[in-house]
Amino acid sequence: MSHPAKFRISILWKNSVVSKLRIHISAPPSTSLNQLILGKDVVPVYVWSTSQEDISTPALKQLDTQDFADHLNQRLESKPLVLAFTEENLSVEDFNDVQFPKLQSLGKSSEFIPAVQSPMKALKKVASNQSSLEDIPTRGSALVVIKLDDARPDEDRGQLLKRHDSRINEIYKEALKVRNDVLAVYTSHYKSWMEPEVHRVRRLLQEQNKDSPLTINVGPILLYASSVPTFKINNDDIPLEFVVATYDKSKDNVLSLNMNFKNASSKHNFKVVFNNVAGYWSLDNASYVESKQELKPDKSIVAPVGFSYHCTAGISLKNDDIELTFENFQVQAFMNNGTKFSDAYNCEMFFTAPIWSGLFVMAILAIIMIWGLVMIMDIRTMDQFDDPKGKTITINAAE
Known part of the structure; x- marks a missing residue:
């Protein structure tokens, strides 16, 4: 039945x-x-x-x-x-x-x-x-x-x-x-759109201008950037306008995010692949669909399942000819239908350059202070000409 x-x-x-x-x-x-x-x-x-x-x-x-x-x-x-x-x-x-x-x-x-x-x-x-x-x-x-x-x-x-x-x-x-x-x-x-892939969810988004934030929330994937990504082919800037995002889940431990952009003359589609292994999810590779070129992130994008990944400095997906850059980037995959990011793993290490600079300056000041205290403690009374058995010199105020 x-x-x-x-x-x-x-x-x-x-x-x-x-x-x-x-x-x-x-x-x-x-x-x-x-x-x-x-x-x-x-x-x-x-x-x-x-x-x-x-x-x-x-x-x-x-x-x-x-x-x-x-x-x-x-x-x-x-x-x-x-x-x-x-x-x-x-x-x-x-x-x-x-x-x-x-x-x-x-x-x-x-x-x-x-x-x-x-x-x-x-x-x-x-x-x-x-x-x-x-x-x-x-x-x-x-x-x-x-x-x-x-x-x-x-x-x-x-x-x-x-x-x-x-x-x-x-x-x-x-x-x-x-x-x-x-x-x-x-x-x-x-139809003007023909999409043959299965397990696909499509969400319509308003037309965005170049400086507006990019937010993608489709299924178990949430992505944010402070602006539409910058795109370069052979160092030539190509303006992008976000159209739509979809996702595919052909396997339990693999998610694919498809991002469709356009400009005045052409379409530019990108596919980003997330993997879930041993309790950690990662973004290991991406591809530029039009030319079928593989792109690699310039930083290691890995976080435990249930956590998001954040990078204020931004990340780039690139190869020798193509570069797609997201500013103030944050992403989380394999979510349970959430609309907010969980606690973030940051791309910056705990001891960043400003922290190291502060620690270096504090170390120099601490050394100077310790050296000064040692010098003060080493001051001695000048009594090498005193005779402890001799008569004590007494000076009266009247004299």
């Missing part, structure tokens, strides 16, 4: 847009995350409406086309105008307040479904009466498909989604001038 997987989703909204998506999955050991939500045509769907409807959102699972069609039928009972905004590709990672500042402010009710199989097939199935923006019917159900396929060669994906956010806002408001009952759907045909 097979046991169905159980799911729970928590969506945190910030400034009216998805800021963080937390997924809790309880499934049999034979069920992998890839089997559930990583199909190539499984895409997120965002739905909003002019009506205040109380329709339960499906629990997190891969909704097939028929399930999504049945869910849409509940919203189509009042025969609204359906606007379908379709991207060529879209993923959960694309939904944040940087790309879509206007989207969530539209409509009186909304819902976000992170994994739907072929949602456009379901839309065309339940709303067969298709129309166009120039010929919107004043009543009755109708489907208007707006294709957002106008990518420009001089813009990155963030700029593309921001521009589409503005266009969706304009078209939706124009439709409201014709109809007061509008149901809008924003989705795509394919």
Whole structure:
């Protein structure tokens, strides 16, 4: 007898847009995350409406086309105008307040479904009466498909989604001038992120500027740096912008942290490997995924399990050509779902250079003081000409 997987989703909204998506999955050991939500045509769907409807959102699972069609039928009972905004590709990672500042402010009710199989097939199935923006019917159900396929060669994906956010806002408001009952759907045909690895947790983070602290907390790994790391290839500085972090746990004693960065022209992904041996965890090696080059830390990063590792001076992962440097670095692996660092092992030895300097100065002062005390104790009374058997010389005050 097979046991169905159980799911729970928590969506945190910030400034009216998805800021963080937390997924809790309880499934049999034979069920992998890839089997559930990583199909190539499984895409997120965002739905909003002019009506205040109380329709339960499906629990997190891969909704097939028929399930999504049945869910849409509940919203189509009042025969609204359906606007379908379709991207060529879209993923959960694309939904944040940087790309879509206007989207969530539209409509009186909304819902976000992170994994739907072929949602456009379901839309065309339940709303067969298709129309166009120039010929919107004043009543009755109708489907208007707006294709957002106008990518420009001089813009990155963030700029593309921001521009589409503005266009969706304009078209939706124009439709409201014709109809007061509008149901809008924003989705795509394919995923923009394809990640085949298993045992993976993904967490969305806000876009960070260069000087903001870098904090990564995924699964049993917590990492902090005072700023986004500096990256050099052949001594040329390459600016980085943090995108997302994931982790893999293919073995009980091995953890892999995958850090994805980008800049204006390219992506830069790094993989850091932690090992757990004899009660101590260590960061022994890393790799630059794009060129498959191995990187080594410039300091020994080792701490007992249950402790963190801290280095104020920073650490570098490097080889002869590549260097990735973290300032004010602290990391802890193999945690028990904690969000705070435990007591830290520091990279600086107990007797640091300032401590040695202080001890040296104190030693010199102590030697001087001891020498002075010995000199004072060696002072003698000058009595070598006194005759102990002779008459004592007496001097009266009157004389």
